[in-house]
Amino acid sequence: MRTRPLDVTRAQVLAFRRIVGALDRRLPPGPGSLRRAAWAGLQDSMPRAALLSIHARVEGTEPSAWEDPSLVQLWGPRFSAYVVAARDLAVFALGRLPADGAGMRRAEETAARLHAFLGGRAMTYGEAGRGLGMSPNSLRYAAPTGTVVIRWDGARQPTVWTVARPDVDPALARL
Numbered sequence: 188m189r190t191r192p193l194d195v196t197r198a199q200v201l202a203f204r205r206i207v208g209a210l211d212r213r214l215p216p217g218p219g220s221l222r223r224a225a226w227a228g229l230q231d232s233m234p235r236a237a238l239l240s241i242h243a244r245v246e247g248t249e250p251s252a253w254e255d256p257s258l259v260q261l262w263g264p265r266f267s268a269y270v271v272a273a274r275d276l277a278v279f280a281l282g283r284l285p286a287d288g289a290g291m292r293r294a295e296e297t298a299a300r301l302h303a304f305l306g307g308r309a310m311t312y313g314e315a316g317r318g319l320g321m322s323p324n325s326l327r328y329a330a331p332t333g334t335v336v337i338r339w340d341g342a343r344q345p346t347v348w349t350v351a352r353p354d355v356d357p358a359l360a361r362l
Contacts, residue, residue, distance in 0.1 A: 209244040216247040218257035222272035228263055228279055229270045234341025237270035260337050262330035268339045277353030280333035281360035298329035302349040309348035312337070 205211045208227075214220035224244040229237035235253070237260075242248040253260070253270050261280060263269035271279045285291040304319050316323030326347060329335045333353040339345040353360075 213246045214244055216245060218255060220245045221252065221255050221257050222274065225258055225270055225272045226275060228275075230263070230267055231260060231270050231339070232267035234339070241270075260339060261335065262327045262337060266324075266327040266330075268337065268345070276336075277333055277355035278360045280331050281353060281355055281357040284331040284333075284357045284360075286358070286361075293328050294331050297326060298332040298334045298349070301326060301329055301347070302334060305347075305349055309338075309346050311344040312347045313344045315347055 202211075209220075209223055214223060221241065224241050225237070229240040231237035231253070238248070238250065238253045241252050245252070257273055258270050259273045259276055260268060260270050261276070263271075263279065264283065269279070284294060300319055301315060304315060310318075312323045312326050316326055319326075323344075326335070333355075334349050334351070335347060336350055337345040337347050
């Protein structure tokens with residue numbers, strides 16, 4: 188059975204994107220609104236860009252809104268810093284984990300080494316990388332395991348620590 192292609196106008200596409208991106212009207216303050224604002228990840232590679240994105244979507248946004256416990260910061264696509272809803276960490280991180288091969292091994296091995304080295308501590312990624320005898324930038328390869336989160340204040344090196352692996356099958360996260 189053949190179906191007709193969906194016929195939509197540019198205005199309809201833009202209106203839909205404004206609505207799902209919470210840009211049609213600002214949301215009320217609170218963790219639920221922060222989660223909705225960050226549901227697809229807010230790029231934060233320009234320091235506090237995520238805060239500006241939250242401000243555009245949530246009323247009463249304070250300068251510390253990006254630090255709310257309902258949000259986490261991690262390295263995302265192209266190793267840029269992102270702010271995402273904490274409960275969406277599995278999809279955002281594991282959804283990018285390579286399915287097999289060298290990429291998956293590198294991510295898993297780097298995450299395991301970092302976890303063992305940190306032993307529950309948090310430190311700058313420069314200190315952690317040097318302590319492991321590797322380039323600090325290599326630690327970013329561990330981010331898709333969902334076990335590495337960061338705190339980046341822009342001018343300083345990111346602080347890195349590990350968390351429990353999300354209980355989600357990476358194949359499901361990719362979907």
